[in-house]
Amino acid sequence: MSQRILDFQDVDAGYGGVAVVRNLTLFVDAGEVVALIGPNGAGKTTTLMTVSGFAEVLRGTVRVLGRPLPKLRRAHLIGRWGVHHVPEQRGIFYGLTVEENLRLATRHGRVDLDRAASYFPVLESLMSRRAGLLSGGEQQMLALGRALLSEPRLLMVDEMSLGLAPIICEELLPIVRRMADETGAGVLIVEQHADLALEQADRAYLLSHGDLVFDGPASTLRDDRGFLDATYLGLGGGEESAP
Amino acid sequence: MILGIGAGAIIAALGIGLVLTYRSSGVINFAVGAVATYSAYVYSSLRTAGTYPIPPLPNPLAIAGGPSLPTSVRFGSSVAETPAIAMALATAALIGLLLHLLVFRPLRYAPVLGKIVAAIGVMIVLQSVVLLRFGAQARQVEAILPTTPVRAFGATVPADRFVLLGLVSVTTAVLWLVFKYTRFGIATRAAAENERSVTLLGFSADWQAGTNWVLACTLAGLVGILVVPITGLTPNLLTLLVIPALGAALLGGFSSFVIAAGAGVGFGMVESLLLIMQQRLAWMPKLDLVDALPFIVIALAMIMRGRALPSRGAVQTRNLPDAYASGMSFRAFIVLVLCVVAAAIFLPFDFRNGVTVSLIGAILCLSLVVVTGFVGQISLAQMALAGIAAFGIGSFVQNAGLPFALGFVLAVVAAVGFGLVVALPSLRTRGANLAIITLASAVAIQYLLFERTGWFGVSALGRKSVPPPEILGLYFGPSTRFPIGDSKIPQPGFGIFVVLVTAACCLVVTALRRSHLGERMLAVRANEHAAAAAGVNVRVIKLTAFGIAAGLAGAAGALRAVQLGTYSPGSFDVLASVSLLVVAYLGGISTVSGALVAGSLFTQGFWTVVTDRFTNFGTYQTYVLGLALLVTLVTVPEGLDAYHREVGRALKRRWRRPEPPAVVHEKP
Numbered sequence: 001m002s003q004r005i006l007d008f009q010d011v012d013a014g015y016g017g018v019a020v021v022r023n024l025t026l027f028v029d030a031g032e033v034v035a036l037i038g039p040n041g042a043g044k045t046t047t048l049m050t051v052s053g054f055a056e057v058l059r060g061t062v063r064v065l066g067r068p069l070p071k072l073r074r075a076h077l078i079g080r081w082g083v084h085h086v087p088e089q090r091g092i093f094y095g096l097t098v099e100e101n102l103r104l105a106t107r108h109g110r111v112d113l114d115r116a117a118s119y120f121p122v123l124e125s126l127m128s129r130r131a132g133l134l135s136g137g138e139q140q141m142l143a144l145g146r147a148l149l150s151e152p153r154l155l156m157v158d159e160m161s162l163g164l165a166p167i168i169c170e171e172l173l174p175i176v177r178r179m180a181d182e183t184g185a186g187v188l189i190v191e192q193h194a195d196l197a198l199e200q201a202d203r204a205y206l207l208s209h210g211d212l213v214f215d216g217p218a219s220t221l222r223d224d225r226g227f228l229d230a231t232y233l234g235l236g237g238g239e240e241s242a243p
Numbered sequence: 244m245i246l247g248i249g250a251g252a253i254i255a256a257l258g259i260g261l262v263l264t265y266r267s268s269g270v271i272n273f274a275v276g277a278v279a280t281y282s283a284y285v286y287s288s289l290r291t292a293g294t295y296p297i298p299p300l301p302n303p304l305a306i307a308g309g310p311s312l313p314t315s316v317r318f319g320s321s322v323a324e325t326p327a328i329a330m331a332l333a334t335a336a337l338i339g340l341l342l343h344l345l346v347f348r349p350l351r352y353a354p355v356l357g358k359i360v361a362a363i364g365v366m367i368v369l370q371s372v373v374l375l376r377f378g379a380q381a382r383q384v385e386a387i388l389p390t391t392p393v394r395a396f397g398a399t400v401p402a403d404r405f406v407l408l409g410l411v412s413v414t415t416a417v418l419w420l421v422f423k424y425t426r427f428g429i430a431t432r433a434a435a436e437n438e439r440s441v442t443l444l445g446f447s448a449d450w451q452a453g454t455n456w457v458l459a460c461t462l463a464g465l466v467g468i469l470v471v472p473i474t475g476l477t478p479n480l481l482t483l484l485v486i487p488a489l490g491a492a493l494l495g496g497f498s499s500f501v502i503a504a505g506a507g508v509g510f511g512m513v514e515s516l517l518l519i520m521q522q523r524l525a526w527m528p529k530l531d532l533v534d535a536l537p538f539i540v541i542a543l544a545m546i547m548r549g550r551a552l553p554s555r556g557a558v559q560t561r562n563l564p565d566a567y568a569s570g571m572s573f574r575a576f577i578v579l580v581l582c583v584v585a586a587a588i589f590l591p592f593d594f595r596n597g598v599t600v601s602l603i604g605a606i607l608c609l610s611l612v613v614v615t616g617f618v619g620q621i622s623l624a625q626m627a628l629a630g631i632a633a634f635g636i637g638s639f640v641q642n643a644g645l646p647f648a649l650g651f652v653l654a655v656v657a658a659v660g661f662g663l664v665v666a667l668p669s670l671r672t673r674g675a676n677l678a679i680i681t682l683a684s685a686v687a688i689q690y691l692l693f694e695r696t697g698w699f700g701v702s703a704l705g706r707k708s709v710p711p712p713e714i715l716g717l718y719f720g721p722s723t724r725f726p727i728g729d730s731k732i733p734q735p736g737f738g739i740f741v742v743l744v745t746a747a748c749c750l751v752v753t754a755l756r757r758s759h760l761g762e763r764m765l766a767v768r769a770n771e772h773a774a775a776a777a778g779v780n781v782r783v784i785k786l787t788a789f790g791i792a793a794g795l796a797g798a799a800g801a802l803r804a805v806q807l808g809t810y811s812p813g814s815f816d817v818l819a820s821v822s823l824l825v826v827a828y829l830g831g832i833s834t835v836s837g838a839l840v841a842g843s844l845f846t847q848g849f850w851t852v853v854t855d856r857f858t859n860f861g862t863y864q865t866y867v868l869g870l871a872l873l874v875t876l877v878t879v880p881e882g883l884d885a886y887h888r889e890v891g892r893a894l895k896r897r898w899r900r901p902e903p904p905a906v907v908h909e910k911p
Contacts, residue, residue: 052442052443053442054439075442076441076442076445076446076447076448077445078445079442079443079444079445079446080445084443084444085443087439087440087443089440091437091439091440091443091444092440093432093433093436093437093440094436095432095433095435095436096429096432096433096436100429100432100433101433103426103429104426104429104430104433104441104444104446105444106445107426107444107445107446146444150444
């Protein structure tokens with residue numbers, strides 16, 4: 001039985017005392033890729049921000065590697081537990097070079113730059129370039145490369161497809177899958193473009209307006225387009241059209 | 244030239260302190276020189292008197308006639324050198340820690356401008372503590388470093404200059420290595436760009452910023468202690484050296500320790516070279532080139548290096564308070580003007596003066612509302628532009644004998660002309676860089692125009708005067724007898740004139756905000772790229788704004804000249820420009836009502852008069868004001884006007900159905 005990396009039990013979470021996601025029960029085990037999908041405003045990003053300590057847990061418990069989350073003001077501690085969060089804007093530093101960005105992967109120890117290059121060969125020739133000058137796809141590769149070097153137990157990637165050509169996304173997602181397979185990290189990917197994510201994911205959670213409306217194998221959603229479309233377009237959604 | 248090494252080393256050290264703070268917390272620490280001064284005074288006090296000063300604290304007992312708090316702690320008759328240095332450095336480090344925890348950490352999401360204003364506030368507080376505890380008397384401090392004369396390149400120089408230079412070089416090299424290669428350094432640079440992303444990586448941005456504040460302040464303290472034996476100890480000397488240090492930091496783009504240090508040393512050398520040349524060469528102009536020239540060089544360098552639009556990958560962090568359009572009807576405005584006219588006639592003389600000062604201050608702040616509030620360009624030269632008009636009206640009316648009205652108009656035109664020149668760097672630089680270049684322009688204007696004799700300069704006595712104003716045979720000077728009211732000075736005639744000019748200026752700025760031109764200005768403020776893409780000519784907008792702002796500043800300057808009658812360059816110097824920005828920001832930098840609030844906060848303005856009537860801060864006034872400024876900034880980072888608006892809206896919500904306010908939202 002693989003280890004439980006992330007565990008939400010009946011959680012309400014949000015900002016300033018207002019819940020954005022409600023009654024969320026969700027888990028990620030080591031080595032699996034879990035897709036969190038849903039339309040705009042569903043609460044996907046808030047879920048990730050809750051884990052990273054930037055959104056409040058209002059009810060229920062969130063455990064990372066079996067430990068409850070630290071207090072909000074000490075959000076940096078979560079990064080030290082082996083949680084790596086690639087935020088929507090990719091979280092790379094435009095003023096630093098590619099190499100310097102990669103060197104920030106961990107707080108201690110040597111950073112193996114070649115390892116990043118083995119996953120993303122294009123980074124090798126860009127090491128001394130300022131990250132602000134990279135293309136969108138290269139920036140995303142840099143963000144994922146840095147995630148890889150931090151040797152995460154839990155990797156969370158928010159909206160990888162944002163601002164990228166679909167073809168680049170199709171290339172990047174299998175690499176994320178490979179990272180999960182090779183390192184045994186649990187991966188939680190947030191996507192609006194459900195098709196891309198569902199192809200690589202083992203399991204999926206579908207959120208709509210802060211409520212969990214589906215929880216099960218990714219293949220189920222892949223095969224039932226009608227349910228997915230209904231949720232995205234806000235046509236009834238919910239249980240009545242569920243399989 | 245070697246003689247300038249000492250001065251150069253100080254400028255360089257303060258310069259790298261500035262770079263260090265900026266890179267770790269995005270704050271331009273105007274107070275770095277003041278921290279050096281304070282540490283030096285602590286050291287000197289421990290060595291000579293064995294006392295450690297305690298800054299003034301609020302003392303409710305004193306009001307009731309109770310005992311006053313102690314001003315210092317005594318450690319025998321004198322403290323030995325090493326413990327004294329250690330205590331002074333610990334003080335500097337503590338100041339750094341407190342600044343981080345109490346001021347700049349709460350302000351980390353405030354607009355860039357808010358942080359600049361806070362840093363200036365800190366400078367004011369530290370300087371007033373120095374004045375309160377040690378007085379303005381210059382002190383001699385015995386040397387710490389060896390002063391044996393050394394012969395080098397044909398000059399004899401005490402050895403301590405070289406020790407200082409070596410110290411600065413080593414510090415620079417260490418900082419360079421740390422920021423380039425260690426993870427702490429890289430993470431600090433990353434945190435300056437995006438704090439949240441660094442936190443996601445497991446770094447505590449807060450801890451890093453705090454560490455760097457402590458480092459930078461300790462460095463400044465060390466410089467202070469080591470250089471005062473050379474320079475002598477006065478409250479202003481090191482505090483004002485922050486200005487060339489800012490120039491040096493700017494040349495290094497606020498990111499390169501090496502360039503900042505090199506430029507600092509260079510400044511020191513060029514200054515001493517210029518001094519020697521002025522003494523030896525007959526043809527060299529005897530202007531105060533020494534203070535102005537480095538700045539002209541910087542301004543040119545920045546203009547050549549800068550770009551018309553922010554380059555790709557540049558981080559844009561600008562977030563100024565909302566620029567509300569005034570919702571007041573014209574009729575209500577007329578009533579308000581009449582009320583103020585009545586106040587200017589019937590109030591007691593000290594209040595009459597307060598009203599006049601406040602209104603002139605409000606016009607000055609309006610000029611910042613246009614250039615900073617509407618277009619987002621920080622200008623620290625507005626007081627210098629006001630000075631152009633002040634010295635201009637003196638030259639035109641007193642010296643050339645022109646009629647007052649014509650002289651007034653010409654003075655404003657001259658201010659606009661200089662304003663357009665000051666605006667040129669804004670076409671290719673922005674943000675904090677522009678702020679410092681405009682500061683440089685203010686220095687240049689002060690030394691190259693005001694402090695020499697002739698047009699736009701002083702008369703032989705170092706002052707300038709202007710005769711009482713007269714239009715069509717009607718005299719209305721501050722001391723011309725007015726038919727109504729008491730006979731005390733100032734007489735209401737001039738006050739009424741000021742009210743009318745202020746009203747006109749308010750109308751102009753309100754109309755500007757409501758016009759299409761105003762909308763384009765706000766577009767430039769929000770995003771230069773997007774504005775350019777939408778067909779707005781960014782350059783023309785910036786020049787127009789600077790021109791209008793200079794006109795407003797000029798009007799205020801001319802009025803101020805008439806109010807004072809006789810004045811010196813000190814009224815329009817760099818510090819006046821800097822404090823103007825502080826007051827304007829505190830009031831509310833992006834609205835007309837904010838400018839009026841700010842005007843009332845001016846020294847000798849309405850609030851000063853009111854507080855003087857009912858309280859007695861006496862010598863503590865600057866100190867209390869500086870602290871009040873910091874407290875206000877930390878609690879209301881967007882200025883008092885935004886706060887009043889919040890309160891107003893909350894009251895409205897309670898009593899009435901809410902109306903959608905006319906808001907221009909600006910996304911960071």
